[in-house]
Amino acid sequence: MFDYNKALSDTIVGIKPSGIRKFFDILSEMKDVVSLTVGQPDFVTPWHIREAGIRSLEEGRTYYTSNNGIIEMREEIARYQERRFGLRYDPKNEIIVTVGGSEAIDISIRTIVNRGDEVIVPEPCFVCYSPLVSIAGGVPIPICLKKENAFKLTAAELKEAITPKTKALILPFPNNPTGACMRKEDLAAIAEVIKDTNIVVIADEIYSELTYDQPHCSFASIEGMWERTIVVNGFSKAYAMTGWRLGYTLAPQYFTVQMAKIHQFGIMCAPTTSQYAAVEALRNGDGDIEYMKGEYNARRRYVVKRLREIGIDCFMPEGAFYVFPDISRFGMTSEEFCERLLREKGVAIVPGTAFGACGEGFARISYAYSIRQIDKALTLMGEFVQNLK
DSSP states (O other), X not given: OOOHXXXXXHHHHXXXXXXXXXXXHHHHTOSSOEEOOOOSOSSOOOHHHHHHHHHHHHTTOOSOOOTTOOHHHHHHHHHHHHHHXXXXXXXXXXXXXXXXXXXXXXXXHHHXXXXXXEEEEEESOOTTHHHHHHHTTOEEEEEEOOGGGTTOOOHHHHHHHOOTTEEEEEEOOSOTTXXXXXXXXXXXXXXXXXXXXOOEEEEXXXXXXXXXXXXXXOGGGSTTTGGGEEEEEESTTTTTOGGGOOEEEXXXXXXHHHHHHHHHHHTSSOOHHHHHHHHHHHHHOHHXXXXXXXXXXXXXXXXXXXXXXXXXBOOOOOBTTEEOOXXXXXXXXXXXXXXXXXXXXXXXXXXXXXXXXXXXXXXEEEOOSOHHHXXXXXXXXXXXXXXXX
């Protein structure tokens, strides 16, 4: 008899599914839920960007592109990065257009990690980093970021985590789920710790356009760090293009040529229509970014204010579109709090533990929703908290 257990990869079987899955299984069984769970802009992709994609279809641009993406798009990415963040990359040899930021993270990790290599992962963080490190044969080493440090990675924490086996550091800032940002002086302190090592840095900067108190600083712009940094970015968050599935990597040629092999054999190329739409976004989308960021900023302040009014302590996020309130005082685990809130009030938020064990005592609330929906959810949440007293 066929034994499926022997047919499966031990590595894949050993990886836990996303911590969000259990919660969403409950959510899927309920009706009339007010959800603040998804990290997806509630804006429709701006019309001029959609129109560019439509035009590419009407003109019959439905073929494969170059593996690394159409050169026109890579040139626009290079111009955009220099204009917005002062970074310089050769569009021919140092940029790969990927299927979303997730593929960019995957090929970055697989390119540098050998079996047994340690990769430092600051947590709480986006759910994919540690599993992808494990799939590549590496060992994820979590660093628990602290509320008292505004959820930033400190030089002291990093220094303590480095061992002779450390191969890479993931820098996920602006951060999902906390909204924390690393400023230039914070990044310079990290650079000082690793400058005499061979540690590679994967800087996930997908939320780089969504910072509210000061402009984003890329780790690759810190003196001496360009040579060891792979920058991941994309279009989902800044341009409300989640469904277009488009991201990219920026890295020195010696990284890029190797990442291109994985991309070439696993993906071939990113969607052609999406690439032509993205060219338009890069050329003429700065105003769209500023408008949406202004809306998010207003929601950010509103959500934090309302949470504090109902008695929930909340760190003021500096980036992305999430808040990460502290729910520890209610004497429940994060999962218990969120499950009770869902079942008793029909409000869905995400347990902090979905983003690593360090998220215990917290929950993630996305404000990528309308003020009306946010207001309804927080009113119900206030009633829930009042009943707990």
